Amino acid sequence: MLILECPYCGVTADETELAAGGEAHLKRFGPGSSDEEFEGYLFHRQNPKGVHFERWRHANGCGKWFHAARCTASLEVFATYTAQIAEPPAEVIAAIRAKRPDWSPE
Amino acid sequence: MRRYSAFAIAREAARYHQGWERAWAAPEPKKHYDVIIVGAGGHGLATAFYLGKNFGITNVAVIEKGWLGGGNTGRNTTIIRSNYLQDPSAAIYEKARSLYETMSQDLNYNVMFSPRGVIMLAQTHHEVRGYQRTAHANALQGVKTEFISPQRVKELVPIIHLDGPRFPVLGGLWQDRGGTARHDAVAWGYARACSDMGMDILQKTEVTGVTSEGGKVTGVETTRGFIGCTKLGMVVAGHCGVLAEKAGFRLPVESVALQALVSEPIKPCMDVVVMANTVHGYMSQSDKGEMVIGGGTDAYNNYTQRGSFHHIEETVRALIETFPMISRLKMLRQWGGIVDVTGDRSPILSKTPIEGIFVNCGWGTGGFKAIPGSGWGFAELVAKGQSPLTDAFGLNRFREGRFIDESVAAGVAH
Ligand SMILES: Cc1cc2nc3c(=O)[nH]c(=O)nc-3n(C[C@H](O)[C@H](O)[C@H](O)COP(=O)(O)OP(=O)(O)OC[C@H]3O[C@@H](n4cnc5c(N)ncnc54)[C@H](O)[C@@H]3O)c2cc1C
Ligand SMILES: [Zn+2]
Numbered sequence: 419m420l421i422l423e424c425p426y427c428g429v430t431a432d433e434t435e436l437a438a439g440g441e442a443h444l445k446r447f448g449p450g451s452s453d454e455e456f457e458g459y460l461f462h463r464q465n466p467k468g469v470h471f472e473r474w475r476h477a478n479g480c481g482k483w484f485h486a487a488r489c490t491a492s493l494e495v496f497a498t499y500t501a502q503i504a505e506p507p508a509e510v511i512a513a514i515r516a517k518r519p520d521w522s523p524e
Numbered sequence: 525m526r527r528y529s530a531f532a533i534a535r536e537a538a539r540y541h542q543g544w545e546r547a548w549a550a551p552e553p554k555k556h557y558d559v560i561i562v563g564a565g566g567h568g569l570a571t572a573f574y575l576g577k578n579f580g581i582t583n584v585a586v587i588e589k590g591w592l593g594g595g596n597t598g599r600n601t602t603i604i605r606s607n608y609l610q611d612p613s614a615a616i617y618e619k620a621r622s623l624y625e626t627m628s629q630d631l632n633y634n635v636m637f638s639p640r641g642v643i644m645l646a647q648t649h650h651e652v653r654g655y656q657r658t659a660h661a662n663a664l665q666g667v668k669t670e671f672i673s674p675q676r677v678k679e680l681v682p683i684i685h686l687d688g689p690r691f692p693v694l695g696g697l698w699q700d701r702g703g704t705a706r707h708d709a710v711a712w713g714y715a716r717a718c719s720d721m722g723m724d725i726l727q728k729t730e731v732t733g734v735t736s737e738g739g740k741v742t743g744v745e746t747t748r749g750f751i752g753c754t755k756l757g758m759v760v761a762g763h764c765g766v767l768a769e770k771a772g773f774r775l776p777v778e779s780v781a782l783q784a785l786v787s788e789p790i791k792p793c794m795d796v797v798v799m800a801n802t803v804h805g806y807m808s809q810s811d812k813g814e815m816v817i818g819g820g821t822d823a824y825n826n827y828t829q830r831g832s833f834h835h836i837e838e839t840v841r842a843l844i845e846t847f848p849m850i851s852r853l854k855m856l857r858q859w860g861g862i863v864d865v866t867g868d869r870s871p872i873l874s875k876t877p878i879e880g881i882f883v884n885c886g887w888g889t890g891g892f893k894a895i896p897g898s899g900w901g902f903a904e905l906v907a908k909g910q911s912p913l914t915d916a917f918g919l920n921r922f923r924e925g926r927f928i929d930e931s932v933a934a935g936v937a938h
């Protein structure tokens with residue numbers, strides 16, 4: 419059972435209370451972009467075996483979207499953080515680096 | 525290869541079973557192969573088999589990081605059917621189903637194909653309309669299916685409860701030549717036939733890198749050193765994104781856990797396969813008597829081959845309404861596999877941005893049934909650069925918006 423802490427209401431919720439929203443920090447490509455960029459934005463996913471940044475919603479709780487940094491190979495949760503941000507904050511990167519010294523953000 | 529037969533059993537019985545030869549060899553890797561297939565699951569092995577059988581290409585290695593058939597091929601609930609909605613799906617799944625009919629003879633290996641019939645229950649009005657539509661589509665595609673009444677469902681499945689309060693049975697989509705097969709045997713049978721053709725199956729060998737020069741593949745780095753190749757087929761299911769990353773491109777695929785469970789063995793009580801897609805549950809009885817039960821996928825990316833308990837609970841809770849007698853059954857085992865899911869719930873059999881690299885993935889929750897058809901088509905794609913069975917399943921369909929949408933009916937696609 420996956421357990422995440424909602425950064426808004428502070429509730430420690432198990433996954434039945436949450437809705438998974440897929441890969442986080444996708445850069446949106448809209449009108450004027452190339453076909454490749456638009457295809458990448460819509461469909462291509464990193465799908466890594468290891469550190470993954472995700473969107474989650476506290477669906478059966480406060481209802482808010484937030485971000486999580488998780489390891490897909492061990493199910494370890496590194497951090498959860500605000501949705502109002504376009505890339506993982508420095509302290510989240512540091513928390514991951516502390517546990518995965520070999521990992522580096524792209 | 526010494527053929528298996530009733531005579532062989534008698535011969536070996538007479539000499540205390542000392543004379544059975546190994547089913548496949550354990551060779552050292554060569555320096556170079558015409559074709560390397562990564563992944564010795566059903567799809568990889570079937571591809572190698574048809575490369576040899578249909579195209580005479582036998583300088584082939586199948587590279588497997590674990591043991592052959594140890595991925596999803598050895599973890600699935602073995603439902604075989606071809607009652608899909610879209611024409612390209614019907615073509616490849618029905619090709620596969622028809623090849624299953626003669627697979628034991630073709631491979632001289634008993635894969636225990638059991639065309640006992642598959643019912644997909646319609647438990648909402650939406651599903652009734654959906655499955656009637658599928659039955660009409662199947663009629664046009666030449667796939668034999670039929671929409672049947674609740675009474676007919678009850679005749680076929682005496683243990684079913686038709687008037688459940690939450691999930692009444694309103695009818696069903698029936699495919700009488702669908703069924704099950706022994707999953708390991710499919711992998712083992714192909715492996716034995718490939719080895720017999722002189723192909724190398726390299727187990728416990730992980731591909732750790734893909735090398736290319738000037739946009740063209742040259743070989744793979746492995747835990748047993750570099751191995752060169754002219755063409756490369758990536759057939760690694762849940763790990764396709766990891767391997768594609770090593771080759772330098774991305775795929776429209778996400779890897780998630782799908783679980784199954786089996787009960788203690790009981791006397792024969794159900795001789796067809798029943799799928800209840802509204803509640804994400806399906807069930808069949810194995811030859812040993814166990815009830816084999818599968819459910820839905822977890823919603824988040826996962827490579828651990830473990831799923832969440834609440835999914836099992838949901839599946840079983842819903843199935844108990846439709847099959848009250850299973851409420852007292854003890855469950856023996858539960859496990860998970862990492863399935864490779866695409867947006868339109870259809871597979872990818874395609875060229876890639878790198879010349880000589882081909883990818884066969886995205887079978888997600890429902891690729892066991894497709895193994896022979898996929899191998900047939902993908903071998904043709906690898907050998908000739910094009911195949912009528914795989915044309916529609918190219919990577920370019922995402923960019924061009926030509927989805928093969930099979931995600932109807934809740935997206936459970938076994
Ligand atoms: C619980 C469950 C139930 C299912 N039920 C059904 C069903 O009822 N009917 C149905 O049709 N389908 C079902 N499926 C889906 C089906 O199992 C798969 O679609 C199918 O088996 C995929 O076969 P494959 O050969 O592509 O992959 P796999 O059998 O997973 O083989 C891929 C192989 O690649 C190897 N590999 C990965 N990375 C590397 C590397 N870097 N180097 C070397 N080797 C590597 C893996 O070890 C693995 O053996 C189910 C799946 C699960 C998990
Ligand atoms: Zn909250």
